[in-house]
Amino acid sequence: MSNTIVIGAQWGDEGKGKIVDLLTDRADVVVRAQGGNNAGHTVINDGHQYILHLIPSGILWPEKLCVIGNGVVMDPVAILKEIDGLVEDGIEISPKNLSISDRAHLVMPFHREMDAFKEANRAVKIGTTKRGIGPAYGDKIDRIGFRLHELVSGSASFVERLHSRIEECNRLFETVGMAPIDATAAEEELLAAGRRLAPYCADTVAILHREMKAGRMLLFEGAQGTFLDVDQGTYPYVTSSNTTSGGACTGSGVPPHRIDRVVGVTKAYTTRVGEGPFPTQDDALADRFHGMGREFGATTGRKRRCGWLDLVLVRYAAMVNGFTELAITILDGLDDCAEIPICSHYELDGKKLTLPPASIHDLQRVVPVYESLPGWQCDLSQVKRWEDLPPQAHAYLARIETETETPVAMVGVGPSREQTIVR
Ligand code: IMP
Numbered sequence: 359m360s361n362t363i364v365i366g367a368q369w370g371d372e373g374k375g376k377i378v379d380l381l382t383d384r385a386d387v388v389v390r391a392q393g394g395n396n397a398g399h400t401v402i403n404d405g406h407q408y409i410l411h412l413i414p415s416g417i418l419w420p421e422k423l424c425v426i427g428n429g430v431v432m433d434p435v436a437i438l439k440e441i442d443g444l445v446e447d448g449i450e451i452s453p454k455n456l457s458i459s460d461r462a463h464l465v466m467p468f469h470r471e472m473d474a475f476k477e478a479n480r481a482v483k484i485g486t487t488k489r490g491i492g493p494a495y496g497d498k499i500d501r502i503g504f505r506l507h508e509l510v511s512g513s514a515s516f517v518e519r520l521h522s523r524i525e526e527c528n529r530l531f532e533t534v535g536m537a538p539i540d541a542t543a544a545e546e547e548l549l550a551a552g553r554r555l556a557p558y559c560a561d562t563v564a565i566l567h568r569e570m571k572a573g574r575m576l577l578f579e580g581a582q583g584t585f586l587d588v589d590q591g592t593y594p595y596v597t598s599s600n601t602t603s604g605g606a607c608t609g610s611g612v613p614p615h616r617i618d619r620v621v622g623v624t625k626a627y628t629t630r631v632g633e634g635p636f637p638t639q640d641d642a643l644a645d646r647f648h649g650m651g652r653e654f655g656a657t658t659g660r661k662r663r664c665g666w667l668d669l670v671l672v673r674y675a676a677m678v679n680g681f682t683e684l685a686i687t688i689l690d691g692l693d694d695c696a697e698i699p700i701c702s703h704y705e706l707d708g709k710k711l712t713l714p715p716a717s718i719h720d721l722q723r724v725v726p727v728y729e730s731l732p733g734w735q736c737d738l739s740q741v742k743r744w745e746d747l748p749p750q751a752h753a754y755l756a757r758i759e760t761e762t763e764t765p766v767a768m769v770g771v772g773p774s775r776e777q778t779i780v781r
Pocket residue numbers: 369370371396397398484485486487488489490491492581582586595596597598631632633
């Protein structure tokens with residue numbers, strides 16, 4: 359029995375959804391512990407594509423329990439929409455297979471508006487998903503947030519606090535000519551959502567500890583990626599939660615010594631959506647992927663920026679997350695490259711850097727130093743076994759292992775569950 363955390367080693371969109379889906383086979387409980395519906399986890403199951411935002415992807419497996427932990431910020435209206443969409447697609451969802459932490463903070467309508475307002479007025483844009491994530495976490499840290507148990511109670515104090523917060527936000531929106539939020543309509547919508555969510559609202563800390571006591575295995579589905587972590591990422595171009603492995607513990611109430619495996623997921627190259635430094639960005643590579651219909655964001659549909667694999671980043675991610683193994687996704691994306699540049703370190707003002715600098719101004723100035731590895735120039739999409747990968751692909755993967763001091767345990771060669779080679 360091993361409790362496992364799956365973490366993105368880059369800027370999100372590493373293909374964690376598929377790796378989580380694969381590992382779910384051996385898990386009993388799938389847990390989300392941070393982020394919100396800024397995430398978009400794509401899973402292809404029996405030829406059908408599902409994009410999950412808040413609900414753990416374990417929901418696609420009928421016998422698994424899914425838990426949304428206390429560290430998630432949850433939009434009550436968005437989650438009901440997601441539940442309804444999945445039910446329409448034939449997925450069974452009930453309090454038997456989905457529990458949501460009573461301590462989870464809520465993304466309120468004014469958080470979404472505030473996200474848009476802040477983004478529009480920021481001198482340096484972050485390129486947020488405009489799902490209200492930053493303002494919801496901001497209120498949590500400021501100790502003025504709303505939690506699920508309050509919404510479900512529908513208490514007079516909740517309604518009073520809601521109205522006073524909306525009034526406060528409306529005063530600000532008015533000064534910049536934004537439409538005010540209709541407090542009565544918001545109250546009705548939220549209380550109706552609260553009534554529907556009540557059966558799912560639970561003490562998930564108690565549930566997770568009960569499950570562990572019974573010998574069941576937990577799988578933590580990380581959202582976003584290491585370099586979007588509010589502490590370890592490319593601050594301020596980050597999301598507002600701890601996306602690294604520690605966040606799985608604080609966001610669920612499961613202590614660190616109960617974690618056995620941390621699987622780092624990295625694409626065979628690098629992508630980023632939104633703003634912020636990206637040393638190995640290569641627009642020609644991006645044009646190639648976009649021309650093939652690849653690399654569009656699952657949540658916002660935005661074109662992702664693309665570049666070569668940056669081992670400085672993956673090396674740092676392996677350190678801060680304690681990766682026990684790596685899963686390399688979309689290796690097939692490099693099938694037609696004759697040469698594959700791989701960035702082993704940076705140079706900054708004549709100095710060699712093997713880890714990313716704290717300052718984004720420095721990260722913007724670094725010069726990535728590439729080695730060029732020979733490509734395999736054949737179709738990997740049908741390869742099923744590690745031994746059957748071409749020698750050039752083995753050499754590419756070995757280079758990643760050496761530089762990150764982490765073994766590669768899985769390799770993705772296509773979007774479906776079957777197109778994953780387990781070593
Ligand atoms: P926020 O999380 O909406 O506040 O956005 C902050 C930054 O994180 C932006 O650059 C977003 O594009 C990025 N981001 C948030 N969630 C994801 C994700 O699931 N995948 C990739 N990027 C994300």
